[in-house]
Amino acid sequence: MKRTLGTCYYPEHWPEEIWQQDAARMVEAGLTWVRVGEFAWSRIESTPGDLQWGWLDRAIEVLGNAGLQVVLGTPTATPPRWVLDKYPDMLAVDENGNPRKFGSRRHYCFSHFGYLQECRRIVTLMAERYGRNPYVAAWQTDNEYGCHDTTISYSDAARLAFRDWLRARYDNIEALNAAWGNIFWSMEYNSFDQIDLPNLTVTEANPAHRLAFHRFSSDQVVVFNRAQTDIIRVHSGTPIAHNYMGKITDFDHYDVGADLDIASWDSYPLGFLEDRVGAAPDQQVAYARQGDPDFQAFHHDLYRAVGAAKGNKPVQEGRWWVMEQQPGPVNWAPYNPAPLPGMVRLWTWEAFAHGAEAVCYFRWRQAPFAQEQLHAGMLRPDSQDAPAIHEARQVRDELVEAPEVQSKQAPVALVFDYVSEWMWKVQPQGQGLSYFTLVLDTYRALRRAGLTVDVVPLRPDAFSGYKAVFAPGLMYLPDAVKAALTQSDAQVVLGPRSGARDADFVMPHAPLPPAIPGLDVTVSRLETLRPDMPVALDGGGAITGYLEEIEGTGDVLLKTGAGTPVALRNGHLTYMAGWGDAECMDRLIARIGADAALTIRKLPTGLRTRDTETERFWFNHTTVPIEFEGFSLPPAGVLRIPLA
Amino acid sequence: MKRTLGTCYYPEHWPEEIWQQDAARMVEAGLTWVRVGEFAWSRIESTPGDLQWGWLDRAIEVLGNAGLQVVLGTPTATPPRWVLDKYPDMLAVDENGNPRKFGSRRHYCFSHFGYLQECRRIVTLMAERYGRNPYVAAWQTDNEYGCHDTTISYSDAARLAFRDWLRARYDNIEALNAAWGNIFWSMEYNSFDQIDLPNLTVTEANPAHRLAFHRFSSDQVVVFNRAQTDIIRVHSGTPIAHNYMGKITDFDHYDVGADLDIASWDSYPLGFLEDRVGAAPDQQVAYARQGDPDFQAFHHDLYRAVGAAKGNKPVQEGRWWVMEQQPGPVNWAPYNPAPLPGMVRLWTWEAFAHGAEAVCYFRWRQAPFAQEQLHAGMLRPDSQDAPAIHEARQVRDELVEAPEVQSKQAPVALVFDYVSEWMWKVQPQGQGLSYFTLVLDTYRALRRAGLTVDVVPLRPDAFSGYKAVFAPGLMYLPDAVKAALTQSDAQVVLGPRSGARDADFVMPHAPLPPAIPGLDVTVSRLETLRPDMPVALDGGGAITGYLEEIEGTGDVLLKTGAGTPVALRNGHLTYMAGWGDAECMDRLIARIGADAALTIRKLPTGLRTRDTETERFWFNHTTVPIEFEGFSLPPAGVLRIPLA
Amino acid sequence: MKRTLGTCYYPEHWPEEIWQQDAARMVEAGLTWVRVGEFAWSRIESTPGDLQWGWLDRAIEVLGNAGLQVVLGTPTATPPRWVLDKYPDMLAVDENGNPRKFGSRRHYCFSHFGYLQECRRIVTLMAERYGRNPYVAAWQTDNEYGCHDTTISYSDAARLAFRDWLRARYDNIEALNAAWGNIFWSMEYNSFDQIDLPNLTVTEANPAHRLAFHRFSSDQVVVFNRAQTDIIRVHSGTPIAHNYMGKITDFDHYDVGADLDIASWDSYPLGFLEDRVGAAPDQQVAYARQGDPDFQAFHHDLYRAVGAAKGNKPVQEGRWWVMEQQPGPVNWAPYNPAPLPGMVRLWTWEAFAHGAEAVCYFRWRQAPFAQEQLHAGMLRPDSQDAPAIHEARQVRDELVEAPEVQSKQAPVALVFDYVSEWMWKVQPQGQGLSYFTLVLDTYRALRRAGLTVDVVPLRPDAFSGYKAVFAPGLMYLPDAVKAALTQSDAQVVLGPRSGARDADFVMPHAPLPPAIPGLDVTVSRLETLRPDMPVALDGGGAITGYLEEIEGTGDVLLKTGAGTPVALRNGHLTYMAGWGDAECMDRLIARIGADAALTIRKLPTGLRTRDTETERFWFNHTTVPIEFEGFSLPPAGVLRIPLA
Ligand SMILES: [Zn+2]
Ligand SMILES: [Zn+2]
Numbered sequence A, B, C: 001m002k003r004t005l006g007t008c009y010y011p012e013h014w015p016e017e018i019w020q021q022d023a024a025r026m027v028e029a030g031l032t033w034v035r036v037g038e039f040a041w042s043r044i045e046s047t048p049g050d051l052q053w054g055w056l057d058r059a060i061e062v063l064g065n066a067g068l069q070v071v072l073g074t075p076t077a078t079p080p081r082w083v084l085d086k087y088p089d090m091l092a093v094d095e096n097g098n099p100r101k102f103g104s105r106r107h108y109c110f111s112h113f114g115y116l117q118e119c120r121r122i123v124t125l126m127a128e129r130y131g132r133n134p135y136v137a138a139w140q141t142d143n144e145y146g147c148h149d150t151t152i153s154y155s156d157a158a159r160l161a162f163r164d165w166l167r168a169r170y171d172n173i174e175a176l177n178a179a180w181g182n183i184f185w186s187m188e189y190n191s192f193d194q195i196d197l198p199n200l201t202v203t204e205a206n207p208a209h210r211l212a213f214h215r216f217s218s219d220q221v222v223v224f225n226r227a228q229t230d231i232i233r234v235h236s237g238t239p240i241a242h243n244y245m246g247k248i249t250d251f252d253h254y255d256v257g258a259d260l261d262i263a264s265w266d267s268y269p270l271g272f273l274e275d276r277v278g279a280a281p282d283q284q285v286a287y288a289r290q291g292d293p294d295f296q297a298f299h300h301d302l303y304r305a306v307g308a309a310k311g312n313k314p315v316q317e318g319r320w321w322v323m324e325q326q327p328g329p330v331n332w333a334p335y336n337p338a339p340l341p342g343m344v345r346l347w348t349w350e351a352f353a354h355g356a357e358a359v360c361y362f363r364w365r366q367a368p369f370a371q372e373q374l375h376a377g378m379l380r381p382d383s384q385d386a387p388a389i390h391e392a393r394q395v396r397d398e399l400v401e402a403p404e405v406q407s408k409q410a411p412v413a414l415v416f417d418y419v420s421e422w423m424w425k426v427q428p429q430g431q432g433l434s435y436f437t438l439v440l441d442t443y444r445a446l447r448r449a450g451l452t453v454d455v456v457p458l459r460p461d462a463f464s465g466y467k468a469v470f471a472p473g474l475m476y477l478p479d480a481v482k483a484a485l486t487q488s489d490a491q492v493v494l495g496p497r498s499g500a501r502d503a504d505f506v507m508p509h510a511p512l513p514p515a516i517p518g519l520d521v522t523v524s525r526l527e528t529l530r531p532d533m534p535v536a537l538d539g540g541g542a543i544t545g546y547l548e549e550i551e552g553t554g555d556v557l558l559k560t561g562a563g564t565p566v567a568l569r570n571g572h573l574t575y576m577a578g579w580g581d582a583e584c585m586d587r588l589i590a591r592i593g594a595d596a597a598l599t600i601r602k603l604p605t606g607l608r609t610r611d612t613e614t615e616r617f618w619f620n621h622t623t624v625p626i627e628f629e630g631f632s633l634p635p636a637g638v639l640r641i642p643l644a
């Protein structure tokens, strides 16, 4: 399959007269894909039952005739105002109990049956009409589930649905009370109907209660999405995708992915660096026009795994796209700078290096109205070329001779699991401690060492074939996974907090965690630390934020200045008892890498690399030229070297 | 007209026995004016319909007999508790949907008809009784509209009134949908009755929606105020004022001013520096006991323009007062230091230098009870002289030989417009970017250059007679104003963001902004910048926060270190494509000043000057003596030099 | 009475089989006391009226048989979910009007009659059953009143009760209007039924209104607690305690204490340093594993005074305990480090040095479930010894030869009063200014000087026998206390803000404060200062935050660099007109100490001392050894030297 480009287009925003010219310009720019429809419900059905398909029929026809393939989005992220007239209680409710009102997008609660029914109706109509349309080559369900903090809702509908979900999970209330430890503080319930959502409690609610609500909220997204995929598959044979948003972790993307054919995500490197990466201020300045050098790559690798969640192929062969690629300044971050020239090309090639099938730029033409009027497009609002289209054309030309989409198992696996993410959120124990960040810090260290990495899910079958497996911070570690890691041939690095809780957020109390077969490590106590009190390690580096006291035997790979063990190894299993800073992680990876026969490089600041089957890619994420291993890369430079 | 002094007095707070002595002491201190009545409703009408005018009759009589002129305030800022019994839904509602309860002041929603009716009733009664009273020489409507964030209300009354306002503005719902670009995200309405207020939306509401709500909210203040002025004018021939509060920009002061004879404002230099100027911390320390050196002056110049809003005289001849002048520490800022000795005199003379007719000190005697018990007065709570009264006496003596109130057109005009202020609030695009601050920064630079400035409204007829016109940040620039600027003889400095949106917050998309006749400049892209990443200019200074990429021809007055044009001139029109820091602005003003034949000085830190018709004033805002052009000014010093 | 140790135990959390072994291990570890029952309501009464006493009978029997004495807690801090079914409106309501829901603890409003009745019922049942149980040697009412900000509630129940409270205090509405100064801003009421709670007002409510609500809220806690003590005393002759929480100041602990036999408090040095001490960041790092060197000691001294509130003994002989002592990392602070080895012992001995009868460690075994699963215990979740138990055993051994509980009047008294704490909260006048912190800063200075201190209440009879009395910040100073201080033989240090308001928060306006007989000082004006603008003193040190201008005669003990008096003395009365920094306070105490014939030492950083009747204690709160006066103390070291 060729690597392809695309864009997001809103024919309903523009006069029909210019559709044809737009289509022709898309083709000229080298685009294959055009996504349409995903916010157009009020134009498809302006009043209940009054369907207006004509314009969409014609738009698809014009685009298809020009040679483009259409990704058709279901419009359920933006129900028209009249849907709210029908279901006034369909809105999500925020943590303070306020309905999240109409007037922007994603104004619905995943648990509202009426709205779900409404979605089934419009998706059915759309699938019936376009399921066999020759130009409709793929589908997108809804848009950016969870964006704007919309996974969690404290509505009445959610409360009722949560009780049903609990009934199904625990069978009887005594079981729930026991599983949650509700004896504590007399929190025992007499019936499921007494259980409320865990907001506005006097002090924090039971972590078991909060974790259950996270699990439930995630499941509601899965159910909502599946309702759409089930309908589409009745009427269409083309692949179905959803466009996930960066660092949205409130629902399990693997679970949603199991109902999809393609994972895709919306990559906004500059916006993310400002509003969600969590980088230090000096890094934010250094990369303000390039984006974080690892954040996008991590998501690329994550969505390759999510793309395999359907289960019909290995993790590293997951199908995935960038459905929305930032093409210039956006409108929604605290600050919105313009990209360094060349970065749009770099971001595109970086996605291909990580296995993307397609990269679509959001959006075709900058809209002069409404919320995103300062979001750049490939065209300016006056239809002139914006800078991004020039870089897209360069990629178009480079793609001609480039290899097809490639997949190849990486030497290193890094586990990312949503349940642990929720557990750390529920119980960080130290301010700002986040599982996502712990995993990202590990990923950064692996990348600084020049390694190619697969992100893998928490599944017993996910580890075979790797030389090293990194599994930091997995608070919930099912026995089957423990067994798989114990039996693995890879160098395995676990900890901190491995297996610290059961599925209901209760600490296994005998033996204490991590209780991993073959690993003689017991966490006897743990502490969290102010950022201004790192614990220095013997030999360099430090632990920051989180540190466990461990008992056990084995090789001490890292220890504190006072001699307390921090990383302990038994055979191929290594337990890391704290959150290492960069120097600590570099030391650990050098050691593990040596034992796993990995090629470890020490890359210059901001240089990154990835191997595909036939090529080694190099990316310069900095604003200065980089010399390394005999080549020179300009700022924003991309280098592809054929592998022998 | 002589320059005069006054004070604010609450006879209802003190035993009637001391009124006469208070009045005599006011006269001794050189005061002409005494404001009364504006919070006294519960003493005028303690239960519905039971009017007690006697005490107020006597108070006015005592004050008038002593030789004072009374400013009579309508008491509508503080409806008694029983009014709320009558109209339980009259309260404003905050952004989170909570009613803003009784227990302080300004507890009403401008859109509530019942309360408006109640105001009409009490103002009618008051105007009937005192309209021809010989001692009542002026009126004040209500008190500090908008103070405590009270312009905007999310009440049911506001929602209904907003729909009516929209109906009147847009005629039909299709027009509104089109004007707002509601096609975006399927936000289209089927009827006006579906439109809600733009709070608590999932993510930001449509900027068009938010701007309309700002316009509406401002209009509600105008309507509320006009209801009072219409009634007062039936019964009284004396001038009507309102006392605006510093940096309250949620309603259009020019619009309210069009129904008033005198603009007045409440000047609290130390409180403002702590709670709203937004100065850098080192400036807050340096001026903690003197107040910001430009903030008060800017408001003086602004209210001179607002005082002319009725339209019967040129902008520079607007009638205006300081209705409340800080006399010592206040009670409401984060920190409340005492003024440097001499500053009360300086603040008073500064107001006169800017054309004030009167300066009234708030308040006569410090109240020992309730919310403002730590707000200094001219007297201490034990009736001893407080420090302020000594400085007032000094001004009293100085006024004897001083010229009368003077007005004279300044050489430089600076445009300030409320619609652009709302537009930047709705869409700052970069955190902390504010139109008010951009204008104030420009004003500071003009003042550092020793220039006398007129603030002018956004009206085609506001620019004649000036050598230079500065019009930064005017996102909405009507065609008639564009034409006036193009035809002006002045050096005109526009940008950034000039004409970036139409009246409904839609970007003019062909040609792109600013689209000003005679100015070959097109803004092709814009970016906002972290405060820690200024873009250095060639030759000194930098752009911070906001920067546009511009295309066009003309003289490049400023450019970046990389050579990109930042200020571009075509004839007398200059476009400034970013937010300049102090050095940048000084360079720009030096250049424009030279071409406009302005006398540019480089004033020492904290020294400020202003010319009236016959005098040049100098003010030392610092804590150290200043030597300049042959004179020496002590800290808090004021110097008046006759002009040849 | 011997000094004793104890622990908190939850038999309902553990299998009955291990109770006996737990009890034996407690005895082995040297524990005397075991607290049970205080969160067990859902196990005592799982549905309304279905009492299950059996397990509790057996638990008490097992513990008692092992030789332990039981402290029995009433379970009213955690009503089961079915109580809420009965009284859906029993929840407290937060400042924003949201009910504070079930799901953790303390989910009740003190003003709800239904819930109060429910508490009377369960406490009666418990007292009837266990009042004469031979093993129940003490009672604890409820748990940590006010914790999680639960003293103040804005519920409907609170509103109605507040009106009744006001009716009782003011008799008629005119009296209330006059006392509060409601004439200001027309806030006058026509009836008590118009008075609302002072939340969600447009700007701040009348300070008189807010103070009254603080007084009322405090009284509601007293009434709630007394309902329990009245019942328990009918059935039991053993002492009754309550466990106060650190720095909870929303209710008057002396008032609650008047109904108790023993004051106790819950001491979490590391948690407190992170979440409530308010120390500077460098102090937070320096003491992260030891806790603040003065915060616990201050509370010890405070609760000794609260323990005497019943009035049957002198202040210095109050009975008090540490009911919960931190034994390792806790779970609830922003960061939760492990204590420096030795600190659990140090904390225990420090409590004994200050007169504690008993120190109980919270908790026996770390719970593997629910909210406190990361709160350390004396045992790990797997029942192994945790580090704390070793230090407890060391204290056990040391206690054998140690003297009994001792009390001895200190040479210095420091007044702490809750009404002034509320007054400063209501009117800090400068951001962050807190009465508690002012008193703590004074206490720190006294401790740095090596002094032993009694905290005393604001009572005329509290000052006799002291060489020096420090009474900073007492905004409300009743005449009888003024008289007692005037007549005292001690050196008395007053100010700032002494007597600044009457009982209703009105400023005495003639003469101005402080108006203390024998002290010729008048506060003519006051100011608050940004933290970055200290006012330097002549001779060293500075005033920060708060500074008064004073008039008067007498010795100037401290003055500003400009010569303005800051501390003025008349005879034995000294008035301090500002908030001194550490150097200023050290200078003041050196001077006062000299005149009061106190022994002033200058202690090394982190070293603290206290004298009991027969011993001098030394404590090293630092991480490094300290040499002083011929002895050497290791980190966390405790030294007891017999007094001659
Ligand atoms: Zn998107
Ligand atoms: Zn005012």
Ligand SMILES: [Zn+2]
Pocket (backbone or CB within 6 Å): C144, C266, C324
């Ligand atoms: Zn506790």
